[in-house]
Amino acid sequence: MFTVGLTGGIGSGKSAAAARFRHHGVNVVDADRAARTVVEPGRPALVAIAEHFGAEVLLADGNLDRAALRKRVFDDPAERRWLEELTHPLIREEIVTALAASPQTHSAPYAILESPLLIESGQSALVQRICVVDLPELTQLERASMRDGNDPEQIRKIMAAQMPRAERCAKADDILDNDASLAELEAQVDKLHARYVVLASQYQSL
Numbered sequence: 001m002f003t004v005g006l007t008g009g010i011g012s013g014k015s016a017a018a019a020r021f022r023h024h025g026v027n028v029v030d031a032d033r034a035a036r037t038v039v040e041p042g043r044p045a046l047v048a049i050a051e052h053f054g055a056e057v058l059l060a061d062g063n064l065d066r067a068a069l070r071k072r073v074f075d076d077p078a079e080r081r082w083l084e085e086l087t088h089p090l091i092r093e094e095i096v097t098a099l100a101a102s103p104q105t106h107s108a109p110y111a112i113l114e115s116p117l118l119i120e121s122g123q124s125a126l127v128q129r130i131c132v133v134d135l136p137e138l139t140q141l142e143r144a145s146m147r148d149g150n151d152p153e154q155i156r157k158i159m160a161a162q163m164p165r166a167e168r169c170a171k172a173d174d175i176l177d178n179d180a181s182l183a184e185l186e187a188q189v190d191k192l193h194a195r196y197v198v199l200a201s202q203y204q205s206l
């Protein structure tokens with residue numbers, strides 16, 4: 001099925017845009033959600049993480065202590081890469097399965113893969129088109145800090161582990177400008193949706 005990759009840095013507005021695509025009946029597969037699934041208790045990845053980082057990255061109930069692991073990996077690029085090498089292939093498998101369900105579960109003729117690391121992780125090979133949610137980095141930092149209650153320094157470290165704004169925009173086929181209101185973002189999504197319906201039918205007749 002024709003698939004669009006929806007990307008943007010932390011707090012850029014991917015989830016807000018995704019919600020509007022879902023409103024149009026689109027199957028939106030969320031890479032962050034897949035990332036949480038692969039480290040659920042009982043999954044081999046969680047055992048490997050606990051062996052590598054120690055029991056301090058586990059909560060008393062056996063779940064991953066996400067805040068503890070976040071601190072470890074965004075303070076140390078080598079540890080982040082170790083975690084990515086373990087989880088990214090598993091995340092990709094989850095995504096492929098979820099995308100394959102689109103025609104049976106959703107009415108829209110195309111699917112969306114929402115992923116903060118679409119380009120960095122090579123997940124862009126799974127999509128036919130890239131849509132970037134773009135905004136100035138300072139606004140991104142403010143919105144992400146406010147939403148997560150995280151200190152801006154930690155958000156800055158996460159942003160530093162992601163592709164710079166200009167590089168990401170250079171890879172985009174479409175750009176959603178999220179420097180204005182949510183209503184304006186939704187209006188842009190509505191226009192893109194109409195375009196993607198046309199592109200999906202052209203893709204199917206190839």
Ligand SMILES: CC(C)(COP(=O)(O)OP(=O)(O)OC[C@H]1O[C@@H](n2cnc3c(N)ncnc32)[C@H](O)[C@@H]1O)[C@@H](O)C(=O)NCCC(=O)NCCS
Pocket residue numbers: 009010011031032035066067069070073080083084087091115116117121158161162
């Ligand atoms: C480090 C972890 C445990 C922190 O969990 P936490 O609940 O605090 O954050 P969450 O998973 O919701 O991610 C929040 C945001 O951080 C950013 N982010 C997450 N992982 C990464 C990474 N490896 N590199 C750059 N940015 C990242 C993304 O913008 C994401 O939307 C978690 O992010 C993780 O397991 N990351 C490794 C897997 C991964 O790369 N996921 C990104 C989607 S493919």
Ligand SMILES: Nc1ncnc2c1ncn2[C@@H]1O[C@H](COP(=O)(O)OP(=O)(O)OP(=O)(O)O)[C@@H](O)[C@H]1O
Pocket residue numbers: 008009010011012013014015016017032116143144147178179180181182183185
């Ligand atoms: N146009 C906007 N105006 C004001 N606030 C916005 C706008 N777009 C998004 N937000 C808010 O900014 C925050 C980040 O948006 P959102 O959660 O959609 O980003 P995201 O890209 O999905 O982030 P992440 O990758 O971290 O999950 C949220 O609190 C959201 O409500």
